[in-house]
Amino acid sequence: MNRSLALKRLCWKEYRQLLPLIVMLAAIGLIMQLLFLLSDSPSEQIETHHLVLVGLPGLFAAGVGALLVGQERDTRTLFWMASLPILRKDIIYVKFLAGVVGLLAVWMISFLLYLVSYGLSNGRFVFRTEPDVWFSFLYSVFLLVVGFATAWSVRSTFVGLLALVGIAMAYTVASNVFLAPLTEDIYSTVAMILCSSFAVWFGWGAAQRALAPMAPPRLNLRAFEGSSFFDRSIVDRRRIQSPWSALVWQFAVQNRAMLIGLASLFRCH
Amino acid sequence: MFFTIHENNGIAIYEQIVRQVTFAIAEETFKVGQMLPSVRALSVQLAINPNTVARAYQELQVDGVLETLRGRGLVVCIGAIKRCKEIRRSMIAESLKVTLTEALHGGLEADEIREIVQKQLNKLDGNVATISSSGEVK
Amino acid sequence: MSDSITASRLEMRFPGCEALRGIDLNVPSGSVFALFGENGAGKTTLIRILTGFQSPTAGDCTVCGLDPRKDALEIRRRIGYVSDQPALYDWMRVDEIGWFTASFYSDGFLERYGESIAHFEVPRNRKIRHLSKGQRAKVALALALAHDPELLILDEPTSGLDPHVRREFMESMVDRAVTGRTVLISSHQISEVERVADMVAIIHQGKVRLMDSMINLKDTVSEITISLDDPLIVLPRLADNTEVLSEQSSGRQRRMVVRGFDRAAQESIEARPGVLSVRTRPASLEDIFIACTRGNVAPAVDDDRFGRSGKEYDGVPSSATGGSHES
Numbered sequence: 001m002n003r004s005l006a007l008k009r010l011c012w013k014e015y016r017q018l019l020p021l022i023v024m025l026a027a028i029g030l031i032m033q034l035l036f037l038l039s040d041s042p043s044e045q046i047e048t049h050h051l052v053l054v055g056l057p058g059l060f061a062a063g064v065g066a067l068l069v070g071q072e073r074d075t076r077t078l079f080w081m082a083s084l085p086i087l088r089k090d091i092i093y094v095k096f097l098a099g100v101v102g103l104l105a106v107w108m109i110s111f112l113l114y115l116v117s118y119g120l121s122n123g124r125f126v127f128r129t130e131p132d133v134w135f136s137f138l139y140s141v142f143l144l145v146v147g148f149a150t151a152w153s154v155r156s157t158f159v160g161l162l163a164l165v166g167i168a169m170a171y172t173v174a175s176n177v178f179l180a181p182l183t184e185d186i187y188s189t190v191a192m193i194l195c196s197s198f199a200v201w202f203g204w205g206a207a208q209r210a211l212a213p214m215a216p217p218r219l220n221l222r223a224f225e226g227s228s229f230f231d232r233s234i235v236d237r238r239r240i241q242s243p244w245s246a247l248v249w250q251f252a253v254q255n256r257a258m259l260i261g262l263a264s265l266f267r268c269h
Numbered sequence: 270m271f272f273t274i275h276e277n278n279g280i281a282i283y284e285q286i287v288r289q290v291t292f293a294i295a296e297e298t299f300k301v302g303q304m305l306p307s308v309r310a311l312s313v314q315l316a317i318n319p320n321t322v323a324r325a326y327q328e329l330q331v332d333g334v335l336e337t338l339r340g341r342g343l344v345v346c347i348g349a350i351k352r353c354k355e356i357r358r359s360m361i362a363e364s365l366k367v368t369l370t371e372a373l374h375g376g377l378e379a380d381e382i383r384e385i386v387q388k389q390l391n392k393l394d395g396n397v398a399t400i401s402s403s404g405e406v407k
Numbered sequence: 408m409s410d411s412i413t414a415s416r417l418e419m420r421f422p423g424c425e426a427l428r429g430i431d432l433n434v435p436s437g438s439v440f441a442l443f444g445e446n447g448a449g450k451t452t453l454i455r456i457l458t459g460f461q462s463p464t465a466g467d468c469t470v471c472g473l474d475p476r477k478d479a480l481e482i483r484r485r486i487g488y489v490s491d492q493p494a495l496y497d498w499m500r501v502d503e504i505g506w507f508t509a510s511f512y513s514d515g516f517l518e519r520y521g522e523s524i525a526h527f528e529v530p531r532n533r534k535i536r537h538l539s540k541g542q543r544a545k546v547a548l549a550l551a552l553a554h555d556p557e558l559l560i561l562d563e564p565t566s567g568l569d570p571h572v573r574r575e576f577m578e579s580m581v582d583r584a585v586t587g588r589t590v591l592i593s594s595h596q597i598s599e600v601e602r603v604a605d606m607v608a609i610i611h612q613g614k615v616r617l618m619d620s621m622i623n624l625k626d627t628v629s630e631i632t633i634s635l636d637d638p639l640i641v642l643p644r645l646a647d648n649t650e651v652l653s654e655q656s657s658g659r660q661r662r663m664v665v666r667g668f669d670r671a672a673q674e675s676i677e678a679r680p681g682v683l684s685v686r687t688r689p690a691s692l693e694d695i696f697i698a699c700t701r702g703n704v705a706p707a708v709d710d711d712r713f714g715r716s717g718k719e720y721d722g723v724p725s726s727a728t729g730g731s732h733e734s
Binding site: 002005006008009012013016017075076077079080082083084085086087213214215216 | 464484494497510
């Protein structure tokens with residue numbers, strides 16, 4: 001097995017999976033920039049152009065974890081890959097690398113669209129290069145790494161996205177509370193970098209655990225897995241009364257850990 | 270040649286192959302000197318374990334029905350036809366023995382059985398064109 | 408030749424469920440080994456442990472002489488694995504997935520893959536999402552075979568597939584056997600697999616209930632039907648070399664599936680007053696499977712047999728656990 005060839009093919013595969021997302025975002029960005037070019041109020045224009053500039057990469061960053069990891073987990077191709085003679089760390093690295101490269105590509109596309117619409121607007125709005133563009137870039141990186149971390153650690157893609165939203169909100173809230181009094185930008189930057197680094201470390205561990213052989217379960221926090229062939233008490237204990245309570249029960253049981261996390265999030269808000 | 274293999278009729282698969290080859294030679298579907306399919310080819314064709322085919326071929330060799338042609342495979346021996354006819358005869362005798370034992374055991378008298386046999390023979394004789402070579406006992 | 412797979416006292420406990428309760432198993436190199444068991448018996452758990460997807464709670468195993476816990480990557484290089492409803496990249500074409508997978512293996516992969524695909528008549532240019540279920544299974548099989556693995560593990564690969572495709576899978580397995588490679592297949596299609604298997608193991612409630620060569624099983628296991636005058640007759644104790652796999656009563660008849668039932672045993676039963684007849688016929692593999700997985704059968708009221716082994720009351724004779732003759 002030629003490792004560099006293997007890595008190249010893995011990159012090709014991630015690229016093919018990302019391409020639809022990038023193309024779709026580019027199309028949306030193009031349409032939005034053009035549409036808002038037509039609006040009359042200059043201040044409105046500035047805001048929406050700016051929004052598209054930072055929104056596209058933000059969307060990409062939020063979705064790439066779900067796309068590259070969550071989707072592969074749902075379709076089980078991730079486990080098929082894990083059954084091939086590939087180093088598990090190669091799988092993890094290449095996905096992350098693809099995410100980062102994709103993010104940079106989307107930023108470039110976004111900037112390009114911004115410049116194009118600036119050019120077409122004949123200077124009707126002011127070109128912004130304020131620090132918050134830089135900050136938006138950092139935030140998109142933060143979303144990317146947290147997105148990967150939740151995608152690797154949470155079994156359900158949908159709940160992973162919810163977790164991402166929750167964590168992003170929590171970060172915003174926390175930074176408003178703690179960092180607002182500090183006017184220096186450096187603090188925000190450092191905080192962001194620290195949190196991102198933590199997310200990278202956590203995500204790496206979660207990825208390793210996801211791909212490694214499942215260890216024999218020790219704590220009973222897992223949802224009821226494996227057949228209850230021998231344990232008849234499960235059947236006797238539960239008396240389901242209505243389909244809705246059954247659905248709620250099923251959702252709650254499957255996503256216990258995340259619900260606890262989200263609930264505590266709301267409590268501290 | 271087409272083989273018919275049943276997993277569950279009580280006869281081992283290799284034995285079914287032995288019987289079908291024997292019967293085929295006896296009725297000259299296989300000619301003397303004709304080559305049989307290789308173990309690999311036959312096992313893939315029938316989707317059965319190659320060891321089973323090998324065992325069947327081995328038994329046929331021991332019976333003097335097949336012999337190896339150096340480097341090429343197994344061929345029908347000279348004199349195999351006569352041997353196979355003998356073997357076929359004894360297999361049918363065995364098969365009849367089982368049926369007769371069952372009949373006697375079930376309480377029929379020897380004369381009753383003879384009557385039944387004669388009636389069946391009268392009905393069938395001349396109406397059976399080819400002999401089925403699936404080797405089934407019942 | 409060493410064994411392709413060995414398992415020793417493998418256990419796997421999940422919360423609320425004991426999937427494997429001490430599995431001892433040997434798959435000889437070059438054999439076609441069939442693994443049968445009911446749904447939930449532990450077959451898939453065992454295969455997950457062998458392929459390195461699950462760490463067992465206790466016990467050891469080796470695959471191709473290597474420990475899945477230490478040399479998982481090397482094992483993955485040497486084995487091919489096809490699961491039930493294999494997961495493939497839907498957006499890739501048939502030839503693309505072969506080209507993609509070839510990069511993880513050494514040379515020759517792509518040619519062999521191409522030959523298999525041509526042999527299976529799967530269109531090369533079609534996307535996998537547009538393939539039928541049978542064609543997908545064939546692609547998965549082609550991918551698993553293209554690196555000529557010394558061990559092929561198939562976990563119910565033909566469930567839900569039409570007879571043509573099932574036949575093609577069996578032919579592939581026979582082809583592997585002819586070239587001396589090992590195949591482990593777990594399946595519910597007993598009669599199909601019985602044609603190609605050399606060895607059989609039946610797993611029931613997490614333990615190996617029976618493990619033997621196909622030849623031995625067919626030669627030595629029979630189904631006995633005993634007609635009695637009186638349903639309460641006590642049958643004589645059978646010799647130690649016979650093993651009763653299951654026993655049922657219905658009115659004045661008893662039916663048993665027995666291993667090693669010889670003339671002496673038959674005569675000893677026929678000699679009992681009240682026994683009208685004893686009929687035997689060779690047990691099919693399905694009969695054997697049902698006998699082994701019936702479990703918990705109430706035995707005949709029989710002081711003689713009680714004396715042989717107290718454990719027989721739960722329908723699991725003590726001599727069954729993996730200690731049977733292996734070839």
